[in-house]
Amino acid sequence: MALLKPAQSRLFLTPLTGFLMLFLGFPALVNLVYSVSSVSFETLRNPQITGFGNYALVLADGEFWRSVSFSGRFALVTALAECLIGLFLALFLAPLLRAHSVLMAPLMLPLxxxxxxxxxxxxxxxxxxxxxxxxxxFLWLGDSPAFLSVENAFTALAVVEILQWTPFAFLLFYMAYSGISPDIREAAALDGAPWYRVLLWIDLPLMRPTLAIAFFIRFIDGFRVFDNVYxxxxSGAGxxxxxxxxxxxxxxxxxGAIGKAVAASVLLFLASLAVLTLINLMAGTRRRA
Amino acid sequence: MRLTKTLLVVTGLILSTTGLPGLAQAKVTVLGWPGGSEETALRAVAEAYNAEPGRAEADKVELIFFNRDGFFDKLQADMAAGSDAFDINLVATYSIGRYAPYMDTIDLGADAQKTFGDSVLKTMQFEGRQYGVPTDLSLHFMYYRKDLIDALLQDEAAKAKYAEIAQKYLGKSLAPKDPDSWTWDDWAATALYFSKQVNPASPTRYGTVLQMKNLLFNMMVFQSLPRSYGGDWMDKDGKITVDSAAYRTGLELYKKLYDAGASPKDSLSYEYAETNAAFGAGQAATALQWNAAAGDLTSAEKSPAVAEVTGMVAPPAGPDGRADHIHGLGLGLNKAAKNKEGATRFLKWLATENAALAYAKAGGSPALAPEVVAKVAAERPDLVKLGDFAGKYGYVMTGATSAKALSVYELQAKEFTGYWSGQQSLDEALKKTETGMAELLKK
Incomplete structure (x- = not known):
């Protein structure tokens, strides 16, 4: 028997739905209207619907594709590096953290x-x-590279991002790794499986959902990077x-190209939605399997 | 009945503590530039204005400030929304056109002309109409190391090396000169001479610090070089003239110095703070930098390595003489202001000699007419130089107060830094700049 009647459930959901409609739905709707309008700061309250010209403008803009390429590369490189380093640290430091859990706090500081x-x-x-x-x-080698030059800026920015967000991946992986029953590993050890086979055939498969989720979260976060790069x-030389x-x-x-900016943001929204849907589908497939 | 009475009392109390005082004391609300000397000075003059005998309550000034970060973007959003939260708002030379649709023009009276002079009043004009009172002026000084230049001028062997370097890099044999009579070539030769990569015997690592980050403010610093070669954004017919010999000379000179190692390798990410740090560390012989840095670079506490040996002159000369990019901060009247009369009275007062002097004494940086600045010369010697340079060399590029002026600076920053960093040719950079500016500045 259900705890609540459908009508009661709807009643309880009303404030949340109202909140979401007001603070997410309304701006999203305004965004959609602006994205198909001719609008400036002077005409914010009176946009003229002009069709999909803004989208065409964005899609024809080389700078848009250049920024998509930068964000894509940045997201891929940083998400991969954070997950690989985070995984290594989670496995390598697990025995130490089990004995001294207080060490977790300083490791989380960058977050x-x-x-x-x-x-x-x-x-x-x-x-x-x-x-x-x-x-x-300069003291040791007599010279120092230009860390933020055009040649090195991408690497420097990626390293900064990785240093800050690797602890996030590490935390997720450590929790997933700790959640694996030691009995399974003991059984494998009794069967004579070496450590790398345990890792490949037991730990990683059991951690796979966490690995996928961490990668996608970090990818999305990397794709929409703004603060530290700015x-x-x-926006870098040239x-x-x-x-x-x-x-x-x-x-x-x-x-002041509001329509163009909003059209680009709608495209970003759609791309994020596609990634999230993909994650959802993957999770659904796993559940059915 | 009791409930009705209680409600009436509560309503009355709410009105008496919120709405009614607002009606009784319609003060003048001023949105100022937060932090720094501008805020301190504005607070001081507002206090003086409010304290004047006979000042009506409705005329008293109340100041509001918010964060500097993204200030102009937030201000634009507020004004576009018709906000009446402030009667007077901050305005800057390069953004007057952007805010003009949401502002009223003001007549500052004859006093303003006597106090500031025409060239300074123009920094607050758009399409010939006055939109604000100029409160603070910014321009650029060429900072240099007096000790190094003095030593160079007295050393014959050094002079020979200097001439050799000038010949090799600039194609002409030059002799060291006093910085106040530098041309841009003299400055470039000096910068090269004092760079270790060019002259391993140099006492400094770099001859200059170029601000080359993709940032609109850096374009303001750069602008004076092409201007002194006759460069402008557009001619009198509105044709964009940036693809000119003047801009080519300026852009090429910056690139030549950067490529030769006369400026730090990371100059493409440098702006105001980095330039101060480099010059203040004693590792750069010259720096074209904002006047606002003078206090820090001559302070024994903040820049102990160079405070005693830092000299300041106007930017070097080109064939058209010297040019110094000026832009000002000021205060103007919000079109949606609730108390326009009171606000206008305060703005007119602010343009008087007494108010400008009080503002200067409180730490502000107004550019004042020579006879006015003489009255505070003892307390603020830097203002004498500021007023002097602004009057003699100050300029605003044609179109630089238009609604899209900020976008023009942004465009130039992107394209010019693209050239300096070797991502595109000079022809490409100028072509893209010209096309973009024509689109932005079309009538």
Whole structure:
């Protein structure tokens, strides 16, 4: 017997639905209207519906595709690196953390800092005249590379992102790894399976859902990167570090091209929705299997 | 009955604590530039204005501030929404056109001309109409190391090396000069001479620090170089003239210095703060930098390595003489203001000599007419230089107060840094800039 009648359930859901409609549904609707309108800051309250011209403008804009490419590469590289390093740390540090769980707190510290602050911090850390890294490189090697030059900026930005967010992947993997019953590993050991076979055939398969979820979360987060990139290099020399979020921000505020910016944001929304749907489908397939 | 009475009392209390005082004291609300000397100075003059005898309650000024980060974007969103939360708002030279549709023009009276002079008042004009009172002015100084230049001027062997470097990199033999008579070539030769990559015996690592980050403010710093070669954004017919010999010379000179190692390798990510850090560390012989840095770079506490040996002159000269990019911050009247009369009275007062002097004494940086600035010269010697340079060399590019001026600077920043970083040719950069500017500045 159900705890609540359908009418009661609907009643309890009403405030949440109302909240979502007001704070997510309304802006989304306005976004959709603006994306097919000719609109400026002067005509925010009176947009003229003009069709899909803004979408055509965005899709024909080389800078849009360049920013999509930057965001895609950035998301892929950082998500992969964070997951691989996080997995290694989770497996390698598991015995130590089981014995001294207090060590978990310092490992999580980077997650506590706002991405914009991380960007500002590294701007200082990598500065030739104020930062410790170039200082010691000059002292020991007599030279220091240009960390934020066009050639090195992508690597520097990716490393900064990876340093901040690897603990997130590590936390998820460590919890998943800890959740595997030791009996299974003991049974495998009794059968004479070496450690790498245990890892390949027991640990990783059992951790697969967490691995997939962590990768997708980090991919989405990397794809919409804004704060630390903006603080470190802005959009980069010649626009070389323009992520999709920076592209939208610049189109909206700097160029006043509201329709174009909103159309790009709708495309970003659709791409995110596609990724989330993919995750959902994968999860559904696994459940059915 | 008791409930009705209670409701009436509660309603009365709410009205008496919220709405009614607002009606009785319709103060003038001013949205100022937060943080820094501008806020301190504005607070001081607002206090003085409110304290004047006979000041009506409705005329008293109340200040509001929010964060600097994204200030102009937030302000635009507020004003576009018709916000009446402030009667007077901040305005900057390069964004007047952007805010003009939401602002009223003001007549500041004859006093303003005497206080500031025409070239400074123009920094607050759009299409010939006055939109604000200029409160603070920004321009650029060429900062240089007096000790290094003095030593160079007295050393014959160094002069020979200097001439050799100038010949090799600039194609002409030059002799060291006093910085106040530098041309851009003299500055470039000096920058090359004081760079270890060019001259391993240089006492500094770099000869200059170029601000080359893809940032609109860096374009303002750069602009004076092509301007002194006769460059402008457009001609009198509205044709974009950025693809010119003047811009080519300026852009090529920056790239030449950067490629030669006369400026730090990371210059493409440098802006105001990085330039200060490099010059302040004693590792750069010159820097074209905002006047606002003067305080820090000459402070023994903040820049102990260079405070005593930092000199400041106007930017070097080109064939058309010297040019110094000026832009100002000011205060103007919100079209949706609730108290326009009170706001206009405050703005007119702010444009008087006494108010401008009070603002200067409180730490602000107004550019004042020579006879006015003389009255605070003892307390604010930097303002003398500011007013002097603004009057003699100050300029605003044609179109630089239009609604899309910020976008033009953004466009230039993207395309020019693309050239400096080697991602595109000079021809491509100028062509894209010209096309983009024509689109942005079309009538």
């Amino acid at each position: 506590m800092v706002a991405p914009a602050m991380i960007g500002l911090m590294y701007r200082l850390v990598l500065h030739e005249f104020a930062g410790p890294v170039p200082y010691y490189l 603080a470190l290099t802005g 626009g070389s570090t323009t992520s999709l979020s920076i592209y939208i921000y610049q189109a909206f505020f700097k160029q």
